[in-house]
Amino acid sequence: MMSYKAMLFDLDDTLLDRDRAVDNLFLLVLEKCYEDVSDTVKNNMLQKFKEYDKGEYGISNKTIVLESLFDEFPPKYRLPRNYIQDFWNNNFPKCFSINQNTINFLNSIKMHIKVGIITNGSTQRQTAKIINTNLNNYFDTIIISEEVGCSKPDKRIFELALNKLNVQPENTLFVGDDLEKDIAGCQNANIKGVWFNPNMIKNNTDIKPYAEITSFDNLLSYCGEINFQK
Incomplete structure (x- = not known):
């Protein structure tokens, strides 16, 4: 039986629910900047806010999202x-929370294998999200694209994680929600990719994950291949 020695994770929309955090940030903007908004207008605003955010996803400066x-x-x-970027940096990381199932899963594996995070984004914001949710307590290495100068799907960022954990690609799994950045990216580095797909989105690409899961509970079944003997 294959014995995996490491598991690597994406951050946004894998370990943390970014969509819910965007909702929470919108409510904060609504409270701070608006008064007496009807439910209909509020819903329209939220949808537009999400569209603007999606358009700037992966871009460090978020000023245009709120300006729009x-x-x-x-x-x-x-x-x-000139204050919007500071507002976003200071408040958005606080809008994240971690699912109890995720905590339970990490507790069940972290004593047996090496675990790491590979995330694209701003060093300041990604670090704040990780610290605010205490994820830093669970991981042996955390790699943020802005900090290291390359981003997923570039195979170099995955190879950096392998080097930091001192493991081989064939002994490693990567879990992420983005088929192109996460799954194709890790496959470029010869790592098996587990597609985290809680919304059961249809795969319309040629990318073939090693496995597909809808929750971290499902991930435990693939951990049957992890050797829990020290």
């Missing part, structure tokens, strides 16, 4: 343009 929202839905109290 303010332009379309003029607020009573508009945040100054």
Whole structure:
């Protein structure tokens, strides 16, 4: 039986629910900048906010996200343009929480194998998310693209994780939600990719994950191949 020695994870929308965090940040913006907004308008605003956020996903400066929202839905109290980035950096990481199932899973594997995070994004924000959710207590290495100068799907960022953990690709699994960045990326480095797909999105690509899961509970079945004997 194959004995895996390490498991690597994506951060946003894998370990942490980024969609829910975006909802929470929107509520904060609503509370801070708007008054007496009807439910219908609020729902329209949220959808637009998500669209603007998605358009800037992976880009460090988020000023345009709120500027676009303010332009379309003029607020009573508009945040100054030169303050928006600080507002986002200070508040967005606090909008994240970690699922108890994820904590249980990490507790069950971290004493037996090496675990790491590979995430694309801003060093400041990604670090804050990890610390605010105490994820730093569970991982042997955490690699953030801005910090290391390359990002998924570049195989170098995966190879860096392998080097830091001192493991071989054939002894490693990578878990992530993005087929192109996570799964194809880790496969470029000869690591088996487990596609985290809780919303059961259809795979319309030619990318073939090693496995597909809808929750971390499902991931335990693949841990049957992990050697838990020290």
